[in-house]
Amino acid sequence: MMEIPAEAELCFPRLGNTSCSKTQRPRPVAAYMLLSVISVITVTLNLLVIISISHFKQLRTPANLLLLSLATSDFLVGFLMLFQISLLGGCWFFGDLMCVVYYIVDHSVTSASIGSMVFISVDRYVAICDPLCYTIKVTKTRVDISVYLCWATSFVFHCMCSLDTLKQPGRFNTCVGECVIVVAYFVGITDLFVSFIGPITVILVLHMKVFAVVVSQARALRSCAGGVTLQGSATKRSELKAARTLGVVVVVFIACIMPYFCIVISGQDVLLNASSTTFIICLFYFNSCLNPLIYAIFYPWFRKSIKLIVTLQILKPDSWQANIK
Template sequence: MDGDELCFTQLNASCSRTRPRSRLSAVLLALVAVLTVVLNLLVVVSISHFRQLHTTTNLLVFSLAVTDFLLGFLQMPSVLVLYQSCWLLGNFICDVNFFMGGFLVSVSVGNMVLISVDRYVAVCEPMFYSTKVTVKRVQLCVCLCWLCSVVHSSWLLRDFFKQQHRYDFCSGACAAEFKLSEVAFDTAVTFLGPVAVIVLLYVRIFAVAVSQARAMRSHVTAFAAKRSEAVRPKKSELKAARTLGVVIVVFILCYSPFCVIIVGIMNNSTWAFDATIQYWLVYSNSCLNPLIYAFVYPWFRKSIKHIVTLQILQPNSSEANVL
């Protein structure tokens, strides 16, 4: 093989250099990474700075935004390097890259589940929301989410850390080999389980929202309200259904490629896994999360205005009215 096509021309066991993708694809991927970092950083700064946003729900959104910010800041650049050329950062950084990738994805999914639970209690049990969902309980749940993700990622990569050179297919690659049973377990924990929980919770939320809208419509009809007022609950039903569809569909579209891979390798005992464009389908969810969970809120737009115009640098800016 021509030496120019090797990652390390002086090594016989060198990997062949990845053929560069188009510049347009590289620019688009880099744009996704920058957008992920900027959007989630805006959410983090907004919630941490303005006191009006220090609520239990926003604490969960804050945790999600921190996770997605780290994914965009740490993981996306490394995957972009792998997508374009050879891995030149050594085995240790490769280990850290795999661990952080699995860890942050697990935390992100866990935060989504916690947000779903928070919304379920707020909609279905509003009278008990203030007593059940307290700041201390939310902080405890967030800490447990991060801790469980560390344990899960450490268990999944236990052999990878113990025998670092076992999975060195060639010099210049950052790849790992997992047993099919481990991949199936990881998929169940980070995809199938959370999807099932989120779907069940949001179906219940949707059912309650529809029943409340019907009750309001019946109440308005009983008092002979105007026709324009009577159709408002229908708009609420459509909005609730649309929000539910966006949350579920985006999450499934971003994470489903891994399930497709598992179905395609059921006849194999192991799975050699390289960082490819499939990573970006998962990581792109981190770019969409702030749009789904925060950008729809008016306070986010007001916070952006304060941040961009540097009003947050003024004295007592944390007391500003952004609600």
């Protein structure tokens, strides 16, 4: 594996001793290339999801609008990875204020992503456990309001958590070129419950209830026979498949995000130096790359819409009315 030789260089040579030094350990080129590729794939795939749901009329359902919110947060995460890649060398070149903004935006986007998953879980729960009232309970207006509140609440919450740091950016840096945020234990625990334990608990409880219904409906499907039941059976299969897809998304998400929150609760004060926690933060980000890949595997409409987008069929008149499902 190719490596860049370690040299005792300063992040900002003109500042002399006040500047931080670049990392002293060898930095593999493969790490830069891998993270860059992941960032590009994350941005590209989630952009395809955004274009698909936004362009094609048939896909503008309340359930897909929630997927659009999730894809938007994942799309932004792909761009945020570029800042993380720059930190592999041990230097932050964007200033103290930008460091705090990066931290706030990063956590706000992630919280919005988790919130979107909660709403998606609620959507699947209503669709499977109370299908007769689904169109009444889950409307486009209610979904739009839920998404807006989710994003606004996430941003305001993390701004409040970082209020002291916003007043004096860089207060915890030991030299110029660091991006260090100190999260107080109380704030970290609050974030843990609001952004992780609470939402994940809701998601798991809903999934347990959905799983119970899935088992009973699966048994009912096996006993279905005759032309009268075929249409209803097809609808049930579609809903069950959507629930299974969400289950995969949730399991992958928990596996990727758990290491970060384990660090949050590991000490009295958590020092978040992005250059020293690269692996965990990138694992945190990698989930955003996996979500659209899961859609591509489980959702035929996504594969069909990708084909229309890549071949530029969406540029044709009335392409937004194309039959995708």
